[in-house]
Amino acid sequence: MISTQQEGNSLLKDLERIKKKTRISNKIINNQLDQIIAQIEEAKISNDYSQLKDKLQVLYLLRKNYKPLTKIKQTNNECYAYISKMGKNMDKLYKKNLQYGQEHVELNQTILTKLIKNHLLRDGEFEAYEILVKESGSEESQYHQFFAEVQNIVDDLKQRKLDSAIKWAEQREKKSTNNLFYELLKQRVIQLVQTEGINAAIYFMRNNSSFQEQSQGRLYEICLITYSLLLWPNIENTKYYYLYDDEKNWPRILKLFLEVASKSQNIMIKSEIRTVFSAGCLAMPKLIKYNQITRNRSSEVLVNDIPIDIEIGKEYKYHSFFVCPVSKEVTTSDNPPVLLKCGHVISKLSAHKMIANKSKLKCPTCPIETKGADLPELIFI
Incomplete structure (x- = not known):
């Protein structure tokens, strides 16, 4: 068996060959470039300069001097051949019996059951959740009541009903939920303008104690809402239209509610199973390509770290x-x-x-x- 020192000496010889070949290649390439530059300078003297700058003229010149370009390409190929040879030599010296691909991971049944239960609760599949708890003989999830309450509020927000969400935010009025509480109350004002008229919205703004309290420090935003009332209903082509854009505002409020609710319990907005599945779908094309490339190689495949960049978006970085x-x-x-x-x-x-x-x-x-x-x-x- 070749000793470690002999392996190192063999690779050092390969490295020296690469250095020597690189120096020779640089000289050849520089000589060829000097020839092209000289011919371009000659063309500048004999031809009109403006024509020389034209792309067609330059292309013609390069085709005319195709031999130097071929020589440069050939020299580069020879240099990379030495580098490739060193890589193959490393594969031979350090070849090991390696298991390709990921190792099989044994999932803990208790943890997996817990993840599935929380996933069903997040999706509002309470009947399926009850069946799983009964058949698995596991305990009720600590988040059962929380998710049931959240699901009811989510259903109301999807139907553009604010009462349950406002009540929930008011009961948990903290710094983390203040912005949610204000956004819900602001949306109530906009909803009153759209359904009951300007007078109903003004009455709510003047007499609702929660709105008065949440408006503290938000004078600019309150002014925008007030100015928009003067233009209602001809609001579409004004800078205040964003306040009444239901297609954007209701999904935004729903997302904000889910963020605040999840943060209140120190849990993720999406279930762990859905997050892993979504991230896997985004990463799968690159992983398949990487697996096809490395399948027949003898280089080591890392189990926990893959030497390629797989960008799946900031929302999946935790x-x-x-x-x-x-x-x-x-x-x-x-x-x-x-x-x-x-x-x-x-x-x-x-x-x-x-x-x-x-x-x-x-x-x-x-x-x-x-x-x-x-x-x-x-x-x-």
Whole structure:
């Protein structure tokens, strides 16, 4: 079996060949480019400059000098062949018996049942939920009553009824729900204008104590609503039309309610199952393509990390991450971010390397020093 040192020497030889070939390629390419530049300069002298700038003239010139371009392409191909050869050599030296694709994950039945129950509750499938609880012999979900109440409010909002939502927000009046409470009351004003007329809306604004309280600090918005009343019903082509755009306002209020309700229970807006399914559908095309490309390769396939970027949108990003400014690597649980005395953050491994045998380390961003013992770990949420 080839020793580690022999493997390293073999790869170093390949690297030297690549360096040598790159230097030769650069000389050849530069010579060919010099020839093209010289011929272009000659064309500038013998031809009109304005014609030279014309795309057709340039294309003609390039076709005329096709041999230098062919030589450049051939040289590049030879250089990349050496790089490809080194990659194949690495595959041969470090070939292992690897399991391709993802490992089979055993799902915990109790956790899976809990996820399915919460998914059914979120979707308002209470009958299916009751059957699952009975057949699985599991306990009632702690969110059963909460989701039942939320589903009733959601149904009302879809029918453009505000009473239940306003009552719910008023009972939970906190900083986190203040904006929801105000938006519901504002929508009630707009609804009164549309259904009962301007006088009913003005009466509500003047006499409803909750609206008066929620209006504090929102003078500009209240002025906009008041100005819009002067133009009603000829509001369509004015800047106040957004207040009466039901096709946008009702879905926005429904979304805001679901966000606030979910936050009040520290749960996700969408069920975990639906979120995973949606993210999987978005990522599947790239995953299939990646699997087809790597299926017959001997390079290692990582189980937890795939070396390609799969963009599925910000709404599916739930975890913050930190890139160390020193190592340029993403921190992990084994190499967490640490806080320096000055307030700057680097990875724990980078900090230990910078300390070495010293008792202090100098911040890579500013000149302040930190003791090696004073490196609290940070947790990003």
